[in-house]
Amino acid sequence: MKEVLNTQLLHPREQIALIMGRIYKRGLTTTSGGNISLLDENGDIWISPAGVDKGALQPSDIMCVKKDGTVVGPHRPSSEFPFHKAIYQIRPDIKAIVHAHPPALVSFSIVRAIPRTNVISQAKHVCGPIGYAPYELPGSAALGAKIAEEFLKGFKAVIMENHGTVVGGADMMDAFQRFETLEFSARALLYGKQVGEPTYLSDEEIDAFEMQIPHLLPEMEEVSHPSDEREKRKEICKIVHRACNHGLMISSYGTVSVRWRDNDFLITPTGVPRWDIQLEDIVLIKDGKREPGKMPSRTTYLHQEIYARHPEINSIILTQSPYLMAFAVTGAPFNVRTIPESWIFLQDVPSLPFGIQFKGRTEIPEILSPANPAVIIRNDSVLVTGDKLLQTFDKLEVAEFSAKSLVMCAPLGNLVPISNEQVEALRAAFLA
Known part of the structure; x- marks a missing residue:
């Protein structure tokens, strides 16, 4: 599928298939693992299907769960639909969700730890503080409740105990960027521990980085x-x-x-x-x-x-x-x-x-x-x-x-x- 300038101009089906393809090709999910959803302006939830190869997912595979509960599409919605719905209900600012089992973040989840994102200058800004959801049965209402509880605290990224991670965003690219940056931070920490001991930036150092104003050169009058x-x-x-x-x-x-x-x-x-x-x-x-x-x-x-x-x-x-x-x-x-x-x-x-x-x-x-x-x-x-x-x-x-x-x-x-x-x-x- 050809990528375009503004991903948000794509239909929700195309956005989900595009992002799932990126995640799979980068080795951040498996054929059967992970799910992505998007809440549209009508209140309908578009979500990746259950039991369909993530490495070959097409826009036509994406399911739609209407606001009234009607299910439209050729498959079953992801079994994790309950926690997607729960997050959207309690966080109106979130319009897209990415859940997967990327190896580095799973490593943190199975030792029951949260990666410190201030290891890299922009990561704390992109990811925000990270929540932690205790283990519950996958696909269960109890898991949805535990995750929703963390999002209710204001988190946009949550480590799921012995499971993986779930992140939300204002749109699909915002969610994907948060997911990718969080996994990258986790990898940098894990690889870093093989050669030394990671050091962390202070909040003041991160603030100094973020406060840098782009070098506002004057604009050209004409350009060819x-x-x-x-x-x-x-x-x-x-x-x-x-x-x-x-x-x-x-x-x-x-x-x-x-x-x-x-x-x-x-x-x-x-x-x-x-x-x-x-x-x-x-x-x-x-x-x-x-x-x-x-x-x-x-x-x-x-x-x-x-x-x-x-x-x-x-x-x-x-x-x-x-x-x-x-x-x-x-x-x-x-x-x-x-x-x-x-x-x-x-x-x-x-x-x-x-x-x-x-x-x-x-x-x-x-x-x-x-x-x-x-x-x-x-x-x-x-x-x-x-x-x-x-x-x-x-x-x-x-x-x-x-x-x-x-x-x-x-x-x-x-x-x-x-x-x-x-x-x-x-x-x-x-x-x-």
Whole structure:
């Protein structure tokens, strides 16, 4: 199914099938697990069906339970319909619900713990405080009552004891973003514990991040879109969608930019879910001015400074990927002397303190160089630079694979890195 600019313009059937497809492809639910619903303006509840393959769900499979209780559709509504209905009845602000059994959040649910979302800068803002519902029989009225009780307290995300998670949102994309960000936070914590001990941001640090005002460049008076500029828009969209599909970017975080001409560049916007970014969303920054009517990424100032200082850099990716974030949330050293490819592509990846990416700070542009094409920002992100955008994305993939190998090897023993002599041989053979 083709994704469109505004997911909310899709019929509820299409929205549910689209989001379930994303969740399944990302390994966040199983063929039989999870359910999604949407409350429309008529008071009807659209919900995924019981007993239908989540990996092949079609809009025509989605069920509708009318306000009067009439059931319309070719299947049975999900067995968890009672708690969806209960949430909608007590929370008029919630119009969409996602429930699934994603592995990291299930890990928390089976040890009866709640992930602390202030491990990542935007997660606490996106997810809000997390509730906890004691165990009850799946599909039962008792389970619906326990979950509704938590939502009645004001929570929009609830850990279900020995079960999974349920999140609500003002619309389908709001709910999905909350679900995806919560699971991502849980993964970062679990992977981080393999290499160190996670550290957390204070409320003051998170507030400082959220209070950052986007770099409001003046608007251009006129704008044109030559063919080479349009080609770069297409290139950015393809990489953003690819990053989302491969788990290297989530809807609530991720910025990509590409140099166009001289120090002019194109960059992803703020406030648009990364899964849904389209050509017309991309923002042109030309002669220090922004494309009219568009709000570029809050890190535009950082990209500007990097391009101005580094003529060899033509593309930048700033993102959160789960295994690299294990090192970002713990501060554990990220040693890329694992295999030759990792060192050749990345050489050294410094870990920098949270806040260094804020407006007015110049440390990151000063640190970047051909020998330091990437940096990790504590509790925030990884920033990768390169020439062509595909090359930069390749570096990101190599970095994430290296981080994954380090996380996975932790139970086996300590890394035995490539030696200094071997590194010098690599330098002479590939970087001379």
